Amino acid sequence: MRVEFATEPGHPGEPNEDFVVAGPTTLVLLDGVTSSSDNGCKHGVPWFVERLGTALFTHSCGRPDRSLAECLHDAIEDTSALHVDACDLGRPDAPAATAVVVRVVEDRLEYLVLSDSTLLIERDDDLTVVTDDRLGVVGAAARRRRNAHPPGSPGYLTAHQEYADTVRATRNVPGGHWVAAADPAAAGEALTGGLALGEVHAFAALTDGASRLVDRFGIGDWDRLMTTLRHFGPAELLARVRAAEASDADGARWPRGKVCDDATAVWALI
Template sequence: MPEIHVAERAGVGPDGKPRPSEDHVVVLENAALVLDGATSSRLDLPSGGWYAGHLAERLAASLHESPGADLAAVLAGAIAEVAVKHDLKPGAAPSSTVAMLRWTADRVDGLVLADSPIVAFGQSGPSVLADDRLATLRRKGRLSSEARVRALRNTEDGFWVAEADPTAARHAVRRSWPRHEVDTVLLATDGVAVAVDDYRILDWSQLLEIGRTQGLSAVLDTVRAAEAGDPGCLRWPRAKPHDDQALIMVDFR
């Protein structure tokens, strides 16, 4: 059993006011998950955090019941079960990112759907498992409104995310590593990954070093300190001053 550390912190809503985190973390005997429910202004739908919580519960149960099952099949089944149980319809349902890590004596498997990356570290440095479709669309200016996000969600020329359509699981990004080549793995929601991907105040190796030497909360502090220095969201344009943060470190050393 590896040593596992977790840090979480709620952000604020688009109005800048505190509210419960929409990130969810699951740690099992041979797996770890992070999910980031998408914030939405639609009052006629449950929140992304509500959906992420229900999906996390179903994923955890499935991985416990079938610890060796194909990860994409596990995700597809969980999406379908939550949709049926709560009468969710594709295109009119809350959504969530998913990052799943599972390990055996020989192998470490990762699956990422939308922008919650997994980073495995070994002697050759960081190996990043990331789904960059959302980031690519943002760079191209194609996600300028919530309506445009909905129009591109779970489409071939858009991006894929857990929602009410189980076929999204087939579009997840996956990778496996030999267990003996992996020292440590990080799973992060984008409220943490922005330090590397957008703010560029850290690289993944520096982020890991802070986590190992100062604790994962110090990583979250580093991101929040940078954002506090940009209260108007001018240097780093973003929908809210502080996003929810969730970070898991799975240490195989």
């Protein structure tokens, strides 16, 4: 694989809760789930994401005999063991992350997607979009109620708290949405698949801060986004995301919980 990526925090000087690492056969992309500092963990989301991402890359590279879901299970288990004695990992707002993994094993391209990051796979004239929309489904009604109010208004803030409470209550429970947190059982809920390597020309992995150009703002489609990556690279994609965010700084056109979000885009040629 030839891999290129760009990543930026939502605001300069603030921690970037995204994490990306790539090797000759494996890519791992995580997006930390922002939570309050009082989340039961003394280490914080960036610490969690770096360790989970490192463990997931190690397992995915070193154990081609195990499925990517099994590798994620083992990585969550390893990471939880690092701080289970010092932190309250049973809380629903404990540090967590979305995950995308792509791995080449012999003549197969394997992938895993958990939560709302997006994987795009280009094959001949076909573009496969893999994204886990369960978060969007469980939060849809509360999000509509929030977005019915002017951003920053008392009604908006009250409805946003309702949305946040809904997301928290439905995290990693049957019928809800799933993220990589403390319970390795979440790995079994990931979307997984495989393709013949000879069919694949390129792929892109995006955290939701990068994919929002298409799935939140509706600026172009996935094919256009892939064209941007192919001809101009991930940094240009992030520049276009930031330009769109700046054009709607009050969130009136595109209501959203974060005006600017951490954003990471990965482009890989096979």
